[in-house]
Each structure stands twice: as C-alpha cells, then as structure tokens.
Amino acid sequence: MKNFITLLVASLTFIATACVQAQDDIPRLPWGKPDFNGVWARPYVPNMLTEGNGRNQFGPGEEPFTEAGRRNFENYNPTEGDYTGSCLPFGSLRAMNSPDPIQFMQTETHFAYLYEQNTWFKVVNLDGQDHSGRLPDSWYGHSIATWEGDTLVINTSKFNGKTRLDTIGHPHSHEMKITERFSLRDENTMDYEVIVDDPIYYTKPWNNRRIFTRQTDFDLIEYSCMENNKSLWEGRVVPPDYDNWHTYDLED
C-alpha cells in the first residue's frame, strides 16, 4: 500500500510538473497573457472551403451554400468587377487569406492586426465591450474581444458586405459573423481558427484552421496598392457594380 501511495504521489507530481511546463512553454507578457507580438508568416488561402493543404491550412472540404449563396458564387465574374484589383479594402477574411506576412501588436488593452498587404491595419479593444456605437457597418467589421484562458477570441460583425471571403470569390452577406481564435502552440507557432457564420449564404457555420510561423529575420515592408496599379487605370480591371453585388437583394 505504501509503495502504491508513493507511486501515485510521484505520478501526480510528474503530471503537475508537465502541465506547468506546458503552460510556461509559451512567451507571456508581464500581465500574464500569451505574447502574440511579432511578424508571422501564414499560408495563402485563395479558397477557404477546400480541405486545405493538410500541413498548415485546413478547411471544411464542402460548400454549404444556401440557394442565394450558390447563385451568388456561380454568378461571380471578376472580369465584371474586381474590388481587390481596384485596391479597395480587402475586408477581415480576405486580408487574413493574403500570402503576405502579418504583424500583431498587443498591449494590455488593445490588439492590432498590421497587414503588410496594402499597409492596412485593424485595432481591437480587449475590454470585451461593443464599441461600435452608432458607427456605420465597415469593411473590417466591428470586433469584441474576450479571453478563454490563453486563447484570444475575437468576434466580429457589422460588415458592410462589399467584400468576398477569398480570391476565388466565395460570398458573404451583411449578416456574417466571424469568430477568430488565436492561441500559441509554442514560442514560434500560432494556431489560428476562423469560424464563419452567415445564414444568408451558408446553411451552417463552418471553420478554417491555419498554423502561423513567427518570423524573426525580417520586418514588414511598405506596400502601396495604387502606386502602379496599371491594370486598373488601363481598364483591364474594373471596380465592382455594388448595385448587383448580393443575390439576396435581387430576390426581395
């Protein structure tokens, strides 16, 4: 019996030590939260609904369209209007799908996304409150951030509906709500998950997971989208016709 108790105590001590080591295996800020600060490389995701590449990007592998969603996607033709080619804002998801690196800057009160793509940024208050007030719907939406243990959870809604999810053109509506979850696996590896909930265009919520890798050997580089956008001003790319952007509008 004595040997059993000794073995049990030793086992529990080992497990507790392992847990503490796992928790301490990620960099933390002085106030105890995981430290996401830094430049991160991420996979290019031109199509969020495929199964992904099986390495650092994982999608649902199906397109759970509503009828309005299917009609919108099948009618999408970038030759008739390309908002990113026109250097309009990419929106939260298209900006996260870009192949260019991203930098996160984090204080005790705010979390900032610095997208190298077009030198855009987005800042989220970490107090868990809705700060949208009477602000209009926007390209990047309005976010409310909370912590679930060491996972930063950012819920965003109130999008202006003028963007698409990815390069291939999957649609989203003004009703879309997204949940982004950020967590550190270790010092140089971040797990990122986004859950898309848009009852207008999709029959159910779906998610896309990625693995980001910390980059310590370079900084972000300035990126001016319009400086040499010959494709736009020579007429090979045209801005979108937002009057006919959403199929659900046409159904009303």
Next chain:
Amino acid sequence: MKSNVLKYLVQCTLLSFVCLTGTLSVQAHHSIVGEFDTSVVFEIRGTITELEWFNPHIWFYMDVESEDGSIANWQCEMGSPNQLIRFGWAKEDLPIGTVIKARANPARDGTNTCSTRAITLDDGTPVFSRTGNQ
C-alpha cells in the same frame, strides 16, 4: 493591337515557342483571371527595355522579335516587389538590355500585355520568380 497579339501567338507556334493550354497558379493580390486568360499559356522571349519595381506588381517591358523581323513592345506583370525581395531578388538583377524568357498568360483585352510567374535568362538561369529561386 489585337492583331499584334494574334499574329504573335500564331508566330510563336511557328517558331516552335511552346504554346500550351493550362493554368499558372500564382499568388496575386487579386484574382488574375479577370485580367488574364489563364487557360492560355505561351512562351515569350524578348529584350528588357524598362522595369517598374513598384507594388502591387512589378511590370517589365521588352522588345519581342517576330518571325518576319518586326519588333513589338510587350508589357508583362508578375509578383509584388515585397514577395520578390523576400525571395532574394532586387531590381538590379534585371538590367535594361537583358534577354529573358518566360511562360505567360495573355491579357483578355488583346493588347501586348501578359502575366508571368517566373522569368529566366536566355540560358535558363532564374531571374525573378513568384515562388522563390526555382
């Protein structure tokens, strides 16, 4: 201008430049299929006359000689300077007067405009590539 493209595409076949059908997968800041016909891939060879090293895409200009000896100036785009810089390239790697080759997609508007994924010197040495030193 459209006739120039048709003439070139026909001549590149006759000159044994390989005209292929396929899709070049590229990392672009927007969907290139709106601007370029990715179902058509052809090889182009020319002498660099100008290089614009600016975002969102670099553009290079080159004189392309046809079978009959006439010269047409083409403009072609590829990755952003930021992507190319991270792969180790610099603007100085492609001086004016360099002869290069590339596989390209033609612009849908029929002008002498193309999109490329990678270009090499005449001997096959890589110069710029959207996907690294390949």
